[in-house]
Amino acid sequence: MQAIQKIQDEPAGEHVTDPLTADQRAEIEEIRATGRETLRPTVPALEEILYQPLTVLDRGFVRVVDYMGDDGAIVQAARVSYGRGTKKVREDRGLIRYLMRHRHTTPFEMCEIKYHVKLPVFVARQWIRHRTANVNEYSARYSILEDEFYMPAPEHLARQSKSNRQGRGDVLALADAQRVLDLLRADAARSYANYQEMMQAHDLARELARMNLTLNVFTQWYWKIDLHNLLHFLSLRGDAHAQYEIRAYADAMAETVKRWVPNAFEAFDDYVVGGGHLSRAGLAVVRRMIAGEDVTQENSGMSPREWRELQALLDLDQETGAGPAPAWGQQPAG
Numbered sequence: 659m660q661a662i663q664k665i666q667d668e669p670a671g672e673h674v675t676d677p678l679t680a681d682q683r684a685e686i687e688e689i690r691a692t693g694r695e696t697l698r699p700t701v702p703a704l705e706e707i708l709y710q711p712l713t714v715l716d717r718g719f720v721r722v723v724d725y726m727g728d729d730g731a732i733v734q735a736a737r738v739s740y741g742r743g744t745k746k747v748r749e750d751r752g753l754i755r756y757l758m759r760h761r762h763t764t765p766f767e768m769c770e771i772k773y774h775v776k777l778p779v780f781v782a783r784q785w786i787r788h789r790t791a792n793v794n795e796y797s798a799r800y801s802i803l804e805d806e807f808y809m810p811a812p813e814h815l816a817r818q819s820k821s822n823r824q825g826r827g828d829v830l831a832l833a834d835a836q837r838v839l840d841l842l843r844a845d846a847a848r849s850y851a852n853y854q855e856m857m858q859a860h861d862l863a864r865e866l867a868r869m870n871l872t873l874n875v876f877t878q879w880y881w882k883i884d885l886h887n888l889l890h891f892l893s894l895r896g897d898a899h900a901q902y903e904i905r906a907y908a909d910a911m912a913e914t915v916k917r918w919v920p921n922a923f924e925a926f927d928d929y930v931v932g933g934g935h936l937s938r939a940g941l942a943v944v945r946r947m948i949a950g951e952d953v954t955q956e957n958s959g960m961s962p963r964e965w966r967e968l969q970a971l972l973d974l975d976q977e978t979g980a981g982p983a984p985a986w987g988q989q990p991a992g
């Protein structure tokens with residue numbers, strides 16, 4: 659009953675509670691106070707936030723628990739050197755940008771990072787599709803899940819999009835948002851109460867009792883990945899087409915990558931996030947436009963959809979005003 663009351667009393671929205679308990683915070687403080695010596699490269703800007711949770715959504719977080727390598731490790735591998743392999747800062751930056759531009763990816767795989775993530779199950783389902791990471795998840799066969807459910811902030815409760823079947827449109831009116839939140843809270847409270855009853859009153863195994871919990875219940879995992887595949891994850895899940903809830907995690911992780919490998923992140927932001935891909939037909943259209951030709955969809959050789967996407971990429975879309983990909987963190991919601 660206490661759990662039900664807790665779920666029903668809590669407001670919805672961003673960061674409504676500290677995602678950690680006092681004991682968990684104390685553990686983090688203790689490990690942060692324990693200095694370690696190493697000959698390996700470390701990155702002061704990342705050490706500043708090492709182990710510290712960055713709050714995501716209302717009760718989730720992402721925190722860096724370990725990492726290997728830095729910008730220097732990328733150039734060290736690219737030059738296959740005996741020492742650090744770094745030269746002048748400007749030359750190293752230039753090499754990293756060259757590697758990113760030409761999709762010479764393996765030097766980026768020399769850096770690894772390990773995160774501890776607390777996330778709703780429906781976000782975890784999207785996330786787990788990224789197969790190039792190592793994952794270990796909290797076991798709901800072994801342990802009892804906490805009564806923690808994601809409750810979106812009202813501004814993230816939106817209508818089904820009319821133009822994109824896989825997206826959301828305008829924000830719900832306040833009264834509708836309020837009703838949706840009431841339903842979400844009631845479902846979470848009822849399913850958690852039944853979860854407890856099945857285990858406590860009927861001795862049902864945890865691995866079975868969990869099956870009635872709603873998809874917004876929080877789970878946790880350790881997730882380790884190399885920089886190349888992490889940037890691939892960020893390019894897909896930080897994109898405006900990704901669902902807001904996973905994008906919120908990508909945004910927090912992007913902040914950690916910016917601290918960790920600033921040159922690699924800058925190159926990624928410039929060439930991948932801020933760049934665009936042109937097909938053969940798209941490139942031909944651009945060439946014809948530069949030559950002063952009046953190119954239309956009908957004479958472009960492109961389908962209406964391809965044409966619309968090209969217009970958006972080139973910032974020529976009068977209707978939507980869509981332009982080229984903005985820099986990281988400036989993507990519109992959607």
Ligand SMILES: Cc1cc2nc3c(=O)[nH]c(=O)nc-3n(C[C@H](O)[C@H](O)[C@H](O)COP(=O)(O)OP(=O)(O)OC[C@H]3O[C@@H](n4cnc5c(N)ncnc54)[C@H](O)[C@@H]3O)c2cc1C
Pocket residue numbers: 787788789790791887890894895899900901
């Ligand atoms: C906006 C969006 C919408 C989506 N919608 C859907 C959907 O409706 N339904 C759905 O099922 N999924 C959907 N996905 C998931 C998507 O199809 C990918 O499964 C997911 O993004 C992981 O991408 P990935 O395979 O490139 O990543 P990773 O698994 O990290 O793989 C990275 C790269 O490694 C290579 N690789 C890894 N494993 C293999 C393998 N076994 N064989 C060959 N190459 C491999 C590939 O080159 C791959 O690109 C969606 C993703 C996004 C971003």
